[in-house]
Amino acid sequence: MLRFAFVQLKPGTGKTTSAVWLAYAFHRRGLTVGLADADPGKSALEWSDQAGGFPFKVAGLPMKDFHRRADDFAAGADVVIGDIPQIEDHGPIARSAMRWADVRIIPVAPTPIELDRMAPIIDEIDGMDDMIRPGSRTCVLLNRVVTGAASGPSARRVLTRRKYDVLTTSIPRRELYAQSFGAEPDTNSAYDQLATELLEEKNRR
Numbered sequence: 001m002l003r004f005a006f007v008q009l010k011p012g013t014g015k016t017t018s019a020v021w022l023a024y025a026f027h028r029r030g031l032t033v034g035l036a037d038a039d040p041g042k043s044a045l046e047w048s049d050q051a052g053g054f055p056f057k058v059a060g061l062p063m064k065d066f067h068r069r070a071d072d073f074a075a076g077a078d079v080v081i082g083d084i085p086q087i088e089d090h091g092p093i094a095r096s097a098m099r100w101a102d103v104r105i106i107p108v109a110p111t112p113i114e115l116d117r118m119a120p121i122i123d124e125i126d127g128m129d130d131m132i133r134p135g136s137r138t139c140v141l142l143n144r145v146v147t148g149a150a151s152g153p154s155a156r157r158v159l160t161r162r163k164y165d166v167l168t169t170s171i172p173r174r175e176l177y178a179q180s181f182g183a184e185p186d187t188n189s190a191y192d193q194l195a196t197e198l199l200e201e202k203n204r205r
C-alpha cells in the first residue's frame, strides 16, 4: 500500500483538488484507491456527494489518530490518498497524517508568499523527528502555475537550489481545475502525468 498525504500550513492551496484528481488518475489505471478526507471541512466528501459518488472508497477521517485508522479504512487498496487539513488550524490531525504517509506532497503556487511558507512546513516535519515513517518522502508539487509565465520555472529553480525535492510534474493554473469541484475529473490531465511520476519513483526505490 502506498500512502500519499497532501499537506500545507495554510488553506486554499489545492489540496482537495489535487487529492481528488490524483485519486481518479490512479483509479483509471486500474489501481484500487482509497481517499481519506481528514479535513473537518469535508470538501472531498462533499465533492463525492455532488458527483454522485466516487468510483473508489472515500471516507471522512478528521481525527487525531488518523495514522491508526487510515490503513484499516483502506484495507486492500493499492494507494491511499489523504486530503489533510491545514496545519495551522488542525495541527494534531495534520501531524498524525504526516507521520502516516509514505509520501507527503506539499502543493505550492509559484508566488513569493507560498514559497516563503516552505521553511515553516519543513521545520514542522523535521520537528516530528522519529515519528515520521522511515524511508518516507516529502516533496513539493508546483501547482496553479501560469503557463508561459516566468514564475513557474523561477520557483522551481529557487526550490531546487534550497534542496527541496520538487516533483517534475507541475499543475497549470486552469479553469479546468478551478471549476471541477463536484464533477468527475477529465482524463489526460496533468494529474495523470503526476500519477505516472509517483509510481515510477516508487518502483525506483
Ligand SMILES: Nc1ncnc2c1ncn2[C@@H]1O[C@H](COP(=O)(O)OP(=O)(O)OP(=O)(O)O)[C@@H](O)[C@H]1O
Binding pocket: 008, 010, 011, 012, 013, 014, 015, 016, 017, 018, 039, 041, 043, 086, 143, 144, 145, 171, 172, 173, 174, 175, 177, 178, 179, 180, 181
Ligand atoms: N490548478 C488549478 N488551477 C486553478 N485553480 C485551482 C487549481 N487547483 C486548485 N484551484 C482552485 O483553488 C482553490 C483552492 O483549491 P482547493 O479547495 O483544492 O484547496 P485546499 O487546499 O483543499 O483548500 P482548503 O484548505 O480550503 O481545504 C479552489 O477554488 C480550486 O478550485
Ligand SMILES: [Mg+2]
Binding pocket: 015, 016, 017, 039, 043, 083
Ligand atoms: Mg480542501
